[in-house]
Amino acid sequence: MIIAVDFDGTIVTHEYPNIGKEIPFAIDTLKRLQQSPDNLLVLWTVREGVELKEAVEYCRNKGLEFYAINSNYPEESAEHPEPRKLKADLFIDDRNLGGLPDWGVIYRMIMNGKFFDPITNEIEPEYKLPKRKGFLKSIFG
Numbered sequence: 001m002i003i004a005v006d007f008d009g010t011i012v013t014h015e016y017p018n019i020g021k022e023i024p025f026a027i028d029t030l031k032r033l034q035q036s037p038d039n040l041l042v043l044w045t046v047r048e049g050v051e052l053k054e055a056v057e058y059c060r061n062k063g064l065e066f067y068a069i070n071s072n073y074p075e076e077s078a079e080h081p082e083p084r085k086l087k088a089d090l091f092i093d094d095r096n097l098g099g100l101p102d103w104g105v106i107y108r109m110i111m112n113g114k115f116f117d118p119i120t121n122e123i124e125p126e127y128k129l130p131k132r133k134g135f136l137k138s139i140f141g
Contacts, residue, residue, distance in 0.1 A: 001038055001039050001040070001089045001090060001110070002039075002040050002042060002067075002072075002086075002087065002088045002089050002090070003033065003039055003040070003041050003042065003088065003089065003090045003091075003092060003110070004042045004043075004044035004086050004088035004090070004091045004092070004093075005030060005041055005042065005043060005044060005066075005091075005092045005093075006044055006045055006091075006092065006093040006094060006095070007043060007045040007047060007055045008020065008045065008046075008047070008094075009093075009094035009095070009100070010023065010026065010092055010093055010094045010100060011023060011026045011027065011030070011059070012026070012058070014094075016047070016051070017051050019054060019055065019058050022062075023103070024102075024103070025102070025103035025104065026103050027059070027062045027063070027064050028103075029103040029104075029106060029107045030064055031063060031064055032107065033107065033110060033111075034064070034065075039110075040067040040068075041064075041066050041067055042066060042067055042068045042069070042070075042071070042072070042086060042088060043055070043056065043059070043066040043068075043069045043070065044070060044086055044088070044091065044093075045070065048070075052069070052070070056069060070086075071086070072086055072087050090110065092106060
């Protein structure tokens with residue numbers, strides 16, 4: 001699963017252009033998700049230039065490395081320095097409708113393949129996130 005993760009307000013508190021304080025359990029949860037060979041993490045942020053380098057270095061110093069940064073593949077970074085639309089299975093961003101659930105909920109949702117309902121603030125048991133293989137079959141039966 002390709003998981004695009006925002007930086008400001010999601011991994012750290014909003015203090016742009018500075019780097020805010022780490023949001024509790026954000027880095028640890030992302031590192032844990034990264035342990036699965038099925039998950040690829042992409043840093044997806046509006047930061048660019050020096051501010052982007054600082055964010056990447058901040059995560060690296062905490063032991064978090066991303067598969068790609070503002071791109072679908074690592075090799076695209078040099079070719080396309082501007083952020084663009086990503087092909088991801090899941091986006092983790094504080095600007096989601098309903099806001100950002102706590103990182104424990106995010107981890108359980110991804111590991112269990114379940115949907116988060118922002119109205120009830122709970123993980124819905126009926127809905128499954130689509131898997132990459134057989135995605136069309138899961139929609140059309």
